[in-house]
Amino acid sequence: MLRFIIQKLLNKKWLILCILIGNILLIGIACCNPMYTKAALQKMLTKDMNASLEEKNIYPGTTYAEAKLSNKRLQTYHSRYFTDYLKVNDTLESMYEIPSMMKIQYLGVSNKQDAKFEVDRASAGSSKIEIRVASLSDLGDHVNMLSGSMYGNTINADGTIDCVVGERVYLDNEMEIGEVVRFTDYKALDGSDIRLRIVGVFTASDNADAYWVKDPLNYDKEFFIDQSLFISLFMDGDNISGNVTGKWWTLFDYTAIETDQVTHMLEVDELLSNDYASGELYYSTSMYSKVFEEYLGQADKVVNTMWILQVPILILLCVFIFMVSNQVITIEASEIAMLKSRGVSRAQLLMTYFIQSSILAVIALIIGIPIGYLLCHVFGSTNAFMEFVGRRALNVRITGTSLLYALLAAFVGIFFMTAPVFTYARFSIVEQKANKRKKKKPMWQRMFLDFILLGIACYGFYNFNSQTDLLRQKVAQGEALDPMLFLSSTLFVLACAIVFLRVIPMLSYGIFRIGRKWWKPAGYASFLQITRDSRKQSFITVFLVLTIALGIFNANIARTINENEENRIQYDNGSTVILEEKWYSNETSVTMGYATEVSYEEPDFNKYKELVQNNESVQAVAKVLTETNADIGAGGTTFNNVMFMGIRTNDFGHSAWMPEGYTEEHWFNTLNALSQVPDGCIISRNLAEKAELEVGDTVSVFRTNRVKQSMGRQAMKVVAIVDYFPSYENTYEVKTDDGNNQMADRYLVVANLENVYRDFPLTPYEVWIRVDGSTDSVYDWISENKISCKTFTDTTQDIINLKNDPYFQITNGMLTLTFIVVIVLCAIGFLIYWITSIRSRELIFGIYRAMGMSMRELIQMLINEHLFGSILPILFGAAVGLLASKLFIPLISIAYSPSIQTLPTQIFVEQNDMIRIGVVLFLMLACCIGAISVLLSKIKINQALKLGED
Amino acid sequence: MSDLLVVDGVRRVFPVAGGTFEALKGIDIKVPEKSLTILKGRSGSGKTTLLNIISALDYPTEGSVTLDGGDITKMSESQREKIRRTHIGYIFQSVALIPVMSAYENVEYALRLANYKGDYKERVLEVLKMVGLSKRVSHMPEEMSGGEQQRVAIARAIAHKPKVIFADEPTGELDSATSLQVIGIFKELIKKEGITIVMTTHDPKIMEYGDCVFEILDGEIISSTFNNEKEGE
Numbered sequence A: 001m002l003r004f005i006i007q008k009l010l011n012k013k014w015l016i017l018c019i020l021i022g023n024i025l026l027i028g029i030a031c032c033n034p035m036y037t038k039a040a041l042q043k044m045l046t047k048d049m050n051a052s053l054e055e056k057n058i059y060p061g062t063t064y065a066e067a068k069l070s071n072k073r074l075q076t077y078h079s080r081y082f083t084d085y086l087k088v089n090d091t092l093e094s095m096y097e098i099p100s101m102m103k104i105q106y107l108g109v110s111n112k113q114d115a116k117f118e119v120d121r122a123s124a125g126s127s128k129i130e131i132r133v134a135s136l137s138d139l140g141d142h143v144n145m146l147s148g149s150m151y152g153n154t155i156n157a158d159g160t161i162d163c164v165v166g167e168r169v170y171l172d173n174e175m176e177i178g179e180v181v182r183f184t185d186y187k188a189l190d191g192s193d194i195r196l197r198i199v200g201v202f203t204a205s206d207n208a209d210a211y212w213v214k215d216p217l218n219y220d221k222e223f224f225i226d227q228s229l230f231i232s233l234f235m236d237g238d239n240i241s242g243n244v245t246g247k248w249w250t251l252f253d254y255t256a257i258e259t260d261q262v263t264h265m266l267e268v269d270e271l272l273s274n275d276y277a278s279g280e281l282y283y284s285t286s287m288y289s290k291v292f293e294e295y296l297g298q299a300d301k302v303v304n305t306m307w308i309l310q311v312p313i314l315i316l317l318c319v320f321i322f323m324v325s326n327q328v329i330t331i332e333a334s335e336i337a338m339l340k341s342r343g344v345s346r347a348q349l350l351m352t353y354f355i356q357s358s359i360l361a362v363i364a365l366i367i368g369i370p371i372g373y374l375l376c377h378v379f380g381s382t383n384a385f386m387e388f389v390g391r392r393a394l395n396v397r398i399t400g401t402s403l404l405y406a407l408l409a410a411f412v413g414i415f416f417m418t419a420p421v422f423t424y425a426r427f428s429i430v431e432q433k434a435n436k437r438k439k440k441k442p443m444w445q446r447m448f449l450d451f452i453l454l455g456i457a458c459y460g461f462y463n464f465n466s467q468t469d470l471l472r473q474k475v476a477q478g479e480a481l482d483p484m485l486f487l488s489s490t491l492f493v494l495a496c497a498i499v500f501l502r503v504i505p506m507l508s509y510g511i512f513r514i515g516r517k518w519w520k521p522a523g524y525a526s527f528l529q530i531t532r533d534s535r536k537q538s539f540i541t542v543f544l545v546l547t548i549a550l551g552i553f554n555a556n557i558a559r560t561i562n563e564n565e566e567n568r569i570q571y572d573n574g575s576t577v578i579l580e581e582k583w584y585s586n587e588t589s590v591t592m593g594y595a596t597e598v599s600y601e602e603p604d605f606n607k608y609k610e611l612v613q614n615n616e617s618v619q620a621v622a623k624v625l626t627e628t629n630a631d632i633g634a635g636g637t638t639f640n641n642v643m644f645m646g647i648r649t650n651d652f653g654h655s656a657w658m659p660e661g662y663t664e665e666h667w668f669n670t671l672n673a674l675s676q677v678p679d680g681c682i683i684s685r686n687l688a689e690k691a692e693l694e695v696g697d698t699v700s701v702f703r704t705n706r707v708k709q710s711m712g713r714q715a716m717k718v719v720a721i722v723d724y725f726p727s728y729e730n731t732y733e734v735k736t737d738d739g740n741n742q743m744a745d746r747y748l749v750v751a752n753l754e755n756v757y758r759d760f761p762l763t764p765y766e767v768w769i770r771v772d773g774s775t776d777s778v779y780d781w782i783s784e785n786k787i788s789c790k791t792f793t794d795t796t797q798d799i800i801n802l803k804n805d806p807y808f809q810i811t812n813g814m815l816t817l818t819f820i821v822v823i824v825l826c827a828i829g830f831l832i833y834w835i836t837s838i839r840s841r842e843l844i845f846g847i848y849r850a851m852g853m854s855m856r857e858l859i860q861m862l863i864n865e866h867l868f869g870s871i872l873p874i875l876f877g878a879a880v881g882l883l884a885s886k887l888f889i890p891l892i893s894i895a896y897s898p899s900i901q902t903l904p905t906q907i908f909v910e911q912n913d914m915i916r917i918g919v920v921l922f923l924m925l926a927c928c929i930g931a932i933s934v935l936l937s938k939i940k941i942n943q944a945l946k947l948g949e950d
Numbered sequence B: 001m002s003d004l005l006v007v008d009g010v011r012r013v014f015p016v017a018g019g020t021f022e023a024l025k026g027i028d029i030k031v032p033e034k035s036l037t038i039l040k041g042r043s044g045s046g047k048t049t050l051l052n053i054i055s056a057l058d059y060p061t062e063g064s065v066t067l068d069g070g071d072i073t074k075m076s077e078s079q080r081e082k083i084r085r086t087h088i089g090y091i092f093q094s095v096a097l098i099p100v101m102s103a104y105e106n107v108e109y110a111l112r113l114a115n116y117k118g119d120y121k122e123r124v125l126e127v128l129k130m131v132g133l134s135k136r137v138s139h140m141p142e143e144m145s146g147g148e149q150q151r152v153a154i155a156r157a158i159a160h161k162p163k164v165i166f167a168d169e170p171t172g173e174l175d176s177a178t179s180l181q182v183i184g185i186f187k188e189l190i191k192k193e194g195i196t197i198v199m200t201t202h203d204p205k206i207m208e209y210g211d212c213v214f215e216i217l218d219g220e221i222i223s224s225t226f227n228n229e230k231e232g233e
Helices: A001-010 A013-056 A071-076 A084-094 A167-171 A227-234 A259-277 A289-333 A333-341 A346-380 A400-422 A430-436 A449-465 A468-477 A483-514 A521-533 A534-573 A587-594 A606-614 A651-655 A667-676 A685-691 A751-760 A776-784 A794-804 A807-840 A843-851 A855-896 A911-937 A941-946 B047-054 B077-084 B103-114 B119-130 B146-159 B176-195 B228-232
Strands: A062-070 A101-109 A117-119 A129-138 A143-148 A159-166 A180-187 A193-204 A220-226 A243-251 A283-286 A382-384 A577-581 A618-634 A637-647 A681-684 A698-704 A710-722 A730-734 A743-745 A747-752 A766-771 A789-794 B003-016 B021-030 B038-039 B062-067 B088-091 B164-168 B196-201 B211-218 B218-224
Touching: A001 A013, A001 A259, A001 A346, A013 A259, A013 A289, A013 A346, A013 A807, A062 A071, A062 A084, A062 A259, A071 A855, A084 A227, A084 A243, A084 A259, A084 B196, A101 A283, A129 A180, A129 B003, A143 A400, A159 A167, A159 B146, A167 A193, A180 B196, A193 A333, A227 A400, A259 A283, A259 A289, A289 A333, A289 A400, A289 A483, A289 A534, A289 A807, A346 A400, A346 A807, A382 A534, A382 A807, A449 A468, A449 A483, A449 A855, A468 A855, A483 A521, A483 A534, A483 A776, A521 A855, A534 A794, A534 A807, A534 A855, A606 A766, A618 A651, A618 B021, A618 B047, A637 A651, A637 A685, A637 A698, A637 A751, A637 B196, A651 A667, A651 A766, A667 A681, A667 A747, A667 B047, A681 A685, A681 A698, A685 A710, A685 A747, A685 A751, A685 A807, A698 A747, A710 A747, A710 A751, A747 A751, A766 A776, A789 A794, A789 B211, A794 A807, A807 A855, A807 A911, A843 A855, A855 A911, B003 B196, B021 B047, B021 B196, B021 B211, B038 B047, B038 B062, B038 B176, B047 B146, B047 B164, B047 B196, B077 B088, B077 B103, B088 B146, B103 B119, B103 B146, B119 B146, B119 B176, B146 B164, B146 B176, B176 B196
Parallel strands: A129 A220, A159 A193, A637 A747, A681 A710, B038 B196, B038 B211, B088 B164, B164 B196
Antiparallel strands: A062 A243, A062 A283, A101 A129, A101 A243, A117 A129, A117 A180, A143 A193, A159 A220, A180 A193, A577 A766, A577 A789, A618 A637, A618 A698, A618 A766, A681 A747, A698 A710, A730 A743, B003 B021, B003 B062, B211 B218
């Protein structure tokens, strides 16, 4: 049986290879989903944690618990923490189920109220200071002694205990090494006096040491003694001297925290905070909880998006496997029928095919899983549609889930490979022959499935299109791309492709009829071939239309999403680098009341002009005054929330970034209008509408300085009204009284900087630097010139962050992958079609040749078929792709736009993308034609004709 | 009566595993004009190889074939193509109609290829009538019986008024009644259209209808028979 099956497989090696490729891709793509999402999420998590570390300077993998330990409390709470209070860190560790990187235990005595004690000092000065006796586990390993030495772990002969203090305690209390302090109202367990001798002053040995979750400078009352000594003095099992505060930091290596541990860690946090609420713990907090919560929201979005984008490819692959299997079984149909007539049962037949499919599935599994692994790396390096960069590779691992997915995919593959047999296994050889003669339209055409699908897709579009606001709202609430929306778009493309199948024979027949008299023999034959035998070509036609349409559609989605987001970032920032230098000012004196008027000292601006001259990549710089707290008076009404800008039109025009296509008029015209009227101003459309202003009207600008003093007013003449202006956001989010977010209008007034500085005092401005390419040289220049910045924005960095965002990366990767898969399937389908078509027509080619058709004419005929069978679907596919882009991209891109949309979404159709798709397709067709020509030239007439003999 | 086709010392050697196989071992035959010439022999005797060579589908290893005064073995492929288009008609054993074309179109296609000067429709209908298929004009090959298909093939072979028709086992897949019908049509065509027909067969019943019968065995002519009554005409 097995040998028979293997023989059968080898007989049709090419078709079987195609099925195998289909299965490999199916398995590869299915199993790369969990692998990739895991790797991307891990990267995202680590990145978020890094960001938190950078922002707060606290090790983000830290969880913290604090409790008061006293005899009374220990009797009240028989909790898990305190059965052995010296092992709280271990308890926490086991609760989190993650091995910790570091455990820090702080024990310190305190009284009930303020946790401080008064002591007698032997030395002069203030005789009483507030201190705590405390101990930190492993303190010795994390400190450098500034003076003196580390404490020992025994009581000295004179009864004093050695202790070390931080710099702050040392300096604040003017202490001396060797000084002894005595507690006046606190005793050890055995009732003895506590006298501490200061032996050293410490500082953190490494500022980046995660051990110092609490900065050493913040231990401003603590006199640290050895922890074991501390325990023997103050704590003995259930007997504790007074109040001891325990603080436990458990540090988990955040780079090793796995994405699937996040939920559990948050659950434990929840438990701890419940214990805190019930009073069992004095306090508990985790440094990572906020990061984790944000991460979980994002992770959902990423996983969903991955799925949504992947489903169309998976469906396509299943269809492909089914179709090729069907082709194989069509060839084997008579064999099946013969076996049936000889008494082979249907179950046996199905079993044969099931085993055959299983063999293929196993091979596909073996190859598919590594392919999936590779695909993950391809994803990680996609930068835009069909654009790859050498990014730091993701840490991709083959996980259990991915193996499970691979296995599931293999079963789905087996199903689709075996499915076509069900129909054929029904017929015996007699019925088989009878069926051959019947020429019925295919099932889906009789059922009008194509139009039904198209109808569903159109309904989907109509439905979503009428609910764009709802869609926007959902995205604002953190939802991912709507799966039904994406599916509708894919369905639309697919339905169009199938409808096209109905149209193409009519179309080609029409063309054939028009030129019937004039067609050369080759053309005549090829047209008849296409018109009368279109069904065989339907598979390849559908795939061609799909390839082109999905290629264009995907390219446009990716392009639109990326470009819009890049445009928004660039628009929102205004230029490539935006910085405000630190201006010397008397702001503090004014706030303290020492001075009344704020004055600023302008840093040298000429150095920026030199930068433009000396650095080729720096194109222009401009002084830009930006404030968001101005008011506008117009027609007796005052409008708040005005963004006020002062610019030098010429410099600004060269440095600012304003994407094209959003305004009817080029924005330079607006700048020119402003430059011609010194006291003119540009205002935003929403202000013009609200205040009923027109060009030529006058408005008053009221400015407030940074210490909230009024700077007076200035009258300006409106010279232009704009919708968009670099860095201007026309709405902003405000919190309403009930805590919800609401959008409010923000207005814009742009004036000539010279004019502004004439009437108003000098206030700090930003410097906008337009850079072409990398901004590294600007960074170098800034550090060389020791420029200290109050604010600094680098747009290129923002764009890189965008590209590294897993949400965008998955989208770009998935869209690219879909296209590549479709191309591969299309190329394979194309070859299968042509090779089987030529093989089955060898005899007919022989006849043509015998009738005197030359080889050239024969190839001419095939090229004709090719052109008609390929060019029409390609053109149609392009039309469908563009149409789908026009209809669906505005809806899909909603899922990728931020909640504040400063710029409306534009559809981007990049010519390069189209050319790229064209080139890929052309290469594919050329390869196929090459292969076909080779095949054709091998056909010898007399041998072809001999086929007819047997 | 002149000879349309003269075969002189034709040898054909095929390379086979472990050496060569000599399919034709020096054939000399002359086919008179307007005759029904039959190449007779068992399968494997070399008759189809000979037919392929004399019908300009294959080249001999040695020897010459003169068709209508020109040596086709010395011609270029494009010259041979032209001869195939205009001077020759073919009929094959298994019916070899172009499946996507109707009976009418199959015949018309031969006219197109031969660049026939004259009214296509008239000629197509004429030849289809000749083979008795006037009522089957627009049928597709798969809608016709084997005999009907073979008759379309004959119509197609003669449509462009070739000088000679080569037929390889034209009755091979037909029952004897239909076979005789086909031979009847052949005889009729020779009379009406002045065509020469060269066919192969292994069917002894058909032999008697041939004007010349050459029997081939193992690549050699072992007997040549000329029906005298024919020559007496």
